[in-house]
Amino acid sequence: MKKILSLVLVSALGGVLTLGAYKLFLEKENKVVVTEATPAFLPTNNVGNLYGTNETPNFTVAAENTVNAVVHVKNVSLSSGQMTFEDLFFGRRSQRPQLGTGSGVIINANGYIITNNHVIDNSHELSVTLNNNKTYEAKLIGTDPNTDIALLKIDADEELPYVTFGDSDNAKIGEWVLAVGNPFNLTSTVTAGIISAKARDLSGRSSQSFIQTDAAVNPGNSGGALVNTNGELIGINTAISSQTGSYIGYSFAVPSNIARRVIEDIMEYGNVQNGILGINGRTLNSAFAEKLGIDDTQGVYVESTIEDSGAEKSGIKKDDIIKEIDNVKVSKFEDLSGHIRSKRVNDVVALTVSRNGELKTVNVTLSKNETFNMPLVGRLKNASKEDLRKFKASHGVKIIELGEDYADYWKNNGVEEGSIITSINDVKVSSVDDVQNALQDKSSRSLRIELINSNGEKERYNFR
Structure with missing residues (x-):
């Protein structure tokens, strides 16, 4: 046993001596050099390091400035719902409360709150709960269904936190x-x-x-x-x-x-003053440009201008291509319409248009919207005194373009462009604003139209 242990110890000692001698006298020295170099390509999660920054976005300040100015909006509306046996027995249609909720943003210290129109639509009672759990009754100041924006007001005992508008x-x-x-x-x-x-x-x-x-x-x-x-x-x-x-x-x-x-x-x-440019146009793309025989594929192509509009008065013509508005690039129609929606009547906008391949700048004064696309009918316009005198009408709006889906129906009934609509849902109309207000009445499930057709005949139509 002692001999075996002695052999093991001698073997181990010999191995250590051999390895040490190799490392000391025979192995060549290898130096490790650490260098900093910018690689040709970086993973996307390391792009920030290329610029010497490792910071991640910090949202704490923005959150602190906002959370206390965002509120909970409660809307109690009245809904007819399904008829019960009692309703049938007593011949009535009872209304039941229906709860809807949403959010809102306080925009000044006096308690004005902006929210969506669809959040407060058909409201019977409105209340607002702040982030500190205080609840207030809210008053509806006004709405704009076209942009889905509504304005509320609450009366609080103290100045309220609010969010400032950005651009x-x-x-x-x-x-x-x-x-x-x-x-x-x-x-x-x-x-x-x-x-x-x-x-x-x-x-x-x-x-x-x-x-x-x-x-x-x-x-x-x-x-x-x-x-x-x-x-x-x-x-x-x-x-x-x-x-x-x-x-x-x-x-x-x-x-x-x-x-x-x-x-x-x-x-x-008390209402929204919608300024309009006064053009009918569409977004350019490759297919449309090829159809027109032009090389331009970006911008808004002007198909026509509206009578007496700012665009017509400023010299905008058919076949013009709108490239910029107020130095903002216009790639599609939504770029143009979005910028116009932020303006009001009589504001002046600078259009950069391409005409016959040359760029020119035209200043256009936005005019009041006097046209409206009415469902089932088409485009309407405020009637002039001459239009009304022609049909011996005291009030009404003029049909300037029938909708494609119903044009044949109307023409077969003697209704053409130039006919005068005098009443909608039993409400007299003298402007397109009156038309929009009459159509907002949702108490009736039918649409009643009174008009004077192109032959001067008074007619009444009822759609369900």
Whole structure:
């Protein structure tokens, strides 16, 4: 046993001596040099290191400046609902309260609150709960269904925290934003994302100009704030694109420049003063450009100008291509309409147009909107004195273009362009504003139209 242990110890000692001799006398010296070099390509999560910054976005200041100015809006409306046996027995149609909720943003210390029109639509009672859990009755000051904006007012005992407006035109794609609202009946909740796109239209009629973000927005966020990293209001969260009704990556906000102009009009005039450019046009693309025989594929092509509009008076012509408005690039119709919606009647805008391949700048004074696309009929215009005198009418609006879907029906009944509509839902109309107000009455499920056709005959139509 002792011999075995002696052999093991001798073997181990020999190995150590052999390895030490090799390292000391035979192995060549290798030096390790550490260098700093910028690689040709960087992973995307290391791009920040290229510029010597490792900081991640900090949203704490923006959140602190916003959460206390975002409120919970409760809307109690009256709904007929399903008829019960008692209703049938007593021959009545009882109304039952229905609760709807959303968010709102305090925009000054006196208690003015901006929210979505669809949040307070058909309201019977309105109340607002602040982030400190105080609840107040709210008064509806005014609404604009076209932009889905509404203005509320509460009377508080103290000055309220509020959010200041930012310039949504200066918001950039890829910029960090926060969405602040009251989803699921919670107090103010903050989510973060980036601006995914601008001038988005969801209607298919180029009538909207939303800011698109990937900040998480859920039911109850409607009317909440979209703010930049400075805590400035750049949008009012309005819609999500989802098949389930919950957030899946796309949300949309009314730009703050549009929302601000709407509420300023409501506060000053009691309604919205919509200025219009006065053109009929469409977005250029490759197919449309090829059809027109031109090389330009970006901008808004002018198909016609509206009679007596600012565009017509300023010399805008058919075949002009609008490339910029107030030095803002116009790639599609939504870029143009979104900028116009932030303006009011008599504002002047500078258009850069391409005419016969040459660029020129034209100043256009926005005129009052005197046209309206009426469902089932087509485009209407305020009637002139000459139009009314022709049909011996004291009031009415003029049909200037029949809608494609119903043009044959109307023409077969003797109704053509130039006919005068005198009443809608038993309400006399003298302007397109009257038409819009008459159509907002949702108490009737039918549409009643009285008009004077092209033969001077008075007719009445009832649609259900």
